[in-house]
Every structure is written in C-alpha cells, then in structure tokens.
Amino acid sequence: MWPIPALRSRLATTVVEGRPIPSRVSAGEGVAGARSVMAGGSFRAAVAEHRRRVKRSASVGGWTAGATGRLSADQPSSPMPVESYIRSQLGTLRARSRHAGMNHPHGRRYLSMQELHVVGPRGIRLQCRAKGRDGELDTALNAAVEEAFTEWGRPENCDVEGLRSWRDIQAAFIRSVAEDGEFLARKWRGSRFGPFGYQLQLLDPELLDRRYNVDLPTGRVRMGVEYNEFGRPIAYHLVQAPAMIGGAMALPYGYPGGPHVRVPASQVIHRFLPERVGQRRGIPHMATVLQRMAMFDGMEVAALVAARQGAARPAFVVEGDTQTTATGAEGDEGTEREWEVTPGILQTLEEGSQVQTVDWPYPSDVYGPFQKAMALSMATGLLCSYAGLTGDLQGTSYSSIRSGRLDELDVFRMLQIWESEALNAGVFRDWAEIAVLAGMVELAPGLPVSMDRLTAIERGATWRPRRWEWIDPLKDAQAWALAIKHGWTSVSAVIRERGDDADEVLEELKSDFQRLGIDLSAALAAVYTGAKTGGRAA
Secondary structure, X not given: OOOHHHHHHHOOOOEEOOEEOOOOOOOOOHHHHHHHHOOOOHHHHHHHHHHHHHHHHHHHOOOHHHOOOOOOOOOOOOOOOHHHHHHHHHHHHHHHHHHHHHHOHHHHHHHHHHHHHHHOOOOOEEEEOOEOOOOOEOHHHHHHHHHHHHHHOOHHHHEOOOOOOHHXXXXXXXXXXXHHOOEEEEEEEOOOOOOOOEEEEEEOHHHEOOOOOEEEOOEEEEOOEEEOOOOOEEEEEEEOOOOEEOOEEOOOOOOOOOOEEEEEHHHEEEEOOOOOOOOOOOOOHHHHOHHHHHHHXXXXXXXXXXXXXXXXXXXXXXXXXXXXXXXXXXXXXXXXOOOOOOOOOOOOOOOOOEEEEOXXXXXXXXXXXXXXXXXXXXXXXOOOOHHHHHOOOOOOOHHHHHHHHHHHHHHHHHHHHHHHHHHHHHHHHHHHHHHHHOOOOEEEOOEEXXXXXXXXXHHOEEEEOOOOOOOOHHHHHHXXXXXXXXXXXXXXXXXXXXXXXXXHHHHHHHHHHHHHOEXXXXXXXXXXXXXOOOOEOO
C-alpha cells in the first residue's frame, strides 16, 4: 500500500495509455479515491511505468560501468576489503603461480626477467659515500666499508645454510616477490653465525600461516602477522616444525594450522609490494595473467595434438560388397583390420575397398595470430614488453623496440629502488652496527673503525643497480658526449648511469693516464669543451 505523499509524487508526471493521471489526490479521498481515479487496473500500470522511467534515467546518466543488467550480472557490484580476497585466495594463487613458473614458458621467462634485470649478474652493489668531519668524502673509510661488506657477502658468511651469496639472496628476494607475492627471511645474530656474527635464513612464505587469525593480549594476529593498535607488525607467527638443527629452529615446509613460534618483528624480513590500503600479505605478480596462461597452455596442447594427428594423415578403409573379413578369412566377421604404414611399402586392397583420408584443420592459419594476441595480453598484465617476454622480434623496428623498452626499463628501475630500500638498506644497517662494533671494518690492519663513525657510514650508503646497454650504443655514447659538452650532465653521472662506480673509474683513468704520460685534467677538460687535446703530463 503506497502512502499518500509518496503516491502524489509518483503520479505527478505519469501517463497511462495516453491519458494523464491527475497529479493531486487529496488526503480526504485517501487510497479509495486514488483507486477510483485509476479504475480498471491503472494504478499498477502507473507504478510500473514510473519504475521503468527511473531505471531508464539511471542507466542513461552516470557511468555505464556502474549500471546493472544482464551483461554485467557476473561482475562484482559491492566492494570488499582486500584482506578478505587475500585470505581466501592467496594459497590458490601461490600454487598456480609456482606451477606457471615451473611449467609455462612465459611464466619461467617472466621470473628470469625479474632476476636478470632487477638484480643482474653482479647484484645491486654497495657504494659508500660517507663524509668526514670536514664535509669531504672519506675515501679510506668508504673503501674499508665496501671491502668488509663484500667479504660478508660470500655464501659462507651471509647465509645460514652457506649456499647463497649476497647477490643470490637479492635474486631470491625479487623472485619470491614475483612468484609468491612476498619475501620472508629471518635474521640471526651471534658468534655462531659467521665471522661477522650476522646471517640470513631464507624461509618459504607459506610458513607464515595465513590461516592463523586470533586476538592476543599483545596484539591482533591476522594471517600470521601480529600488529599493534596502529597496524605496525610487532611479531610473526611462523609454523613450528618438530626438527631442530644445532639448537636453531629448522623451518622446512611446515604444517599450516599447527603449532606456531612467535618471532619478534626485529628478527624477520617480510616484504611485499602493497597495492591496496589495508593489505597485509603480498599477491603473486602473475595473478593477473594466471588464468590466461592456463587457457593459453590448454589451447597450445590441443593445437599440438591436432597438428600431430594431421601430420600422421590417418586413413580409413571402406570395404565393398564382399564376405572377406578383416583377417582375410570368410565367415569371421567383426574382426578389426589394422595396417602398419611404413614408408616405401604398398598395401593391396580387396576388391571394392576404398581408402578415405581425414583432413585435420591444424596447424591453422588463425593459431599464430591468436597465440600472439594472448602473449601480448600476458605481457601487458606483467608490465613488460611483448618482445622481452616472448623474444619475438618479427616486424619490429629500432624505434618501436626502444619505445617499448623505455616503459619496461622504468618498471625495472622502480623495482631496483624498492628492493634497495626494502632489503638492502635494512640489512646493511644491521650489518654495519654489528661489524663496526666487532671491529671487523678496518682502515688498516689492526686499526678498526670507531663507533662514532657508524652514523656517517649508515647515511653514506648508496646502492648501484645494474644498467642496460642499448641496441645502438654508439648513438647513446654520442648523446652522452653531447650532454656533457653542453653541461646537461657530468662524467660522473654518466658513469653512475652505466652502473659503475665513478670514483673507481676515475681512479683507474688517472692511473692509466699517468702510465701513458697524459694529463687527466686536460683530458677531462677536453671532454667538457669538445676540444681536441693530446697534452702530455708535465
């Protein structure tokens, strides 16, 4: 039953069967008066017409993506917290991502691209640029720190298991983030953990039990991570395994839902790329394209099977009106005849028999474009170039490759910066505090660095990631020389952009030029001015 005020507003502009409905129904007339005005079922028709108009006006205005209807019935219409999706789907996404990395060529290629381009063959290297009390670079201190950190980066010094170097740990970091969505490691300190007293233990992210959600007196635990009232992690609840190795907890692939060990956040490295506010755990980077990879793989297998069948040229024998059976004997009906097709051999058919071949449509002309379109879609979802993901350079030019390469390299640079901040900086701070305190950083044999230089060391730490050579390095070298000549950049900046240490390169140049009798200052001045010089050192 419609209230009178609502009825008035709904009937104000309604037309039924070409007749305007009176827009005023007095309160004294009530519902009976309204029904008398709309005798013969006009009341329901007016309401239905009004609803259709409201729905039609809503669909015309606003965003078409916000409209509901038959074509959008399978799309979500109510937002959900990202944590609810992660809690229910992280295990499935991680399993499928690992499967794609092991079995799908594009999945394996993508993971190798992360290691190759983000970390590179030499890793993201430390360059210490600590300054002395006079404000100038402390060359001796920086060299001592870099040398000690390089020594710590050996597998027997930085890894609990003694298997991975510092460069390998960096590669495992970005691979784990790309494949599993997050990286998990535990920091161990003490005299038992290498000559520097500091080592890392890489852990499977599955040991951080995503099913563990409780409220404790110390904080609330969500998906294995314990938070304070501000949402900062204060502890991690790792699945506890029964095995013990040397008194340290051995955490192999564990038992989700089983007993847990609480590890303070200061002893754990848990990193992922948060994409949403409130996100507690990481999502595999291949999550966007996993379904396409599965469909692509199924299509490829089916096409290969069909192509193999087509290449085999299967044939059938249609027999004529004869009593001869498949074995050649009379009266033995129902026996199948099988021929072994051998190259160079001719078979004799019975009288009246015919051979009919079957033509399979594969390999088909449409398979190639379909395969390329799917690979292009996967490359877009993985934020990399099609040529980089597939290695297909057909129909490309220098300019097109360079244009796509620029966007791809920007993504790699972003990941390099993020890894330097998320992993390298924290590990270096922990190492520097322990190494300087233990006297492992020496300016000269028997002359350790004092603790009052620790702050300068931590502030002076910078990271030099790998850089890439272009397809035509001559043009890039000419562009750098022109930029230096016009003062748009410096020689040191160009050296750093190439991924090298400017101080080391200039020192080597100075040594080489001295042996050749060339004045380094004059040579560098010629680079900046573009003048020709062949000056000898005085």
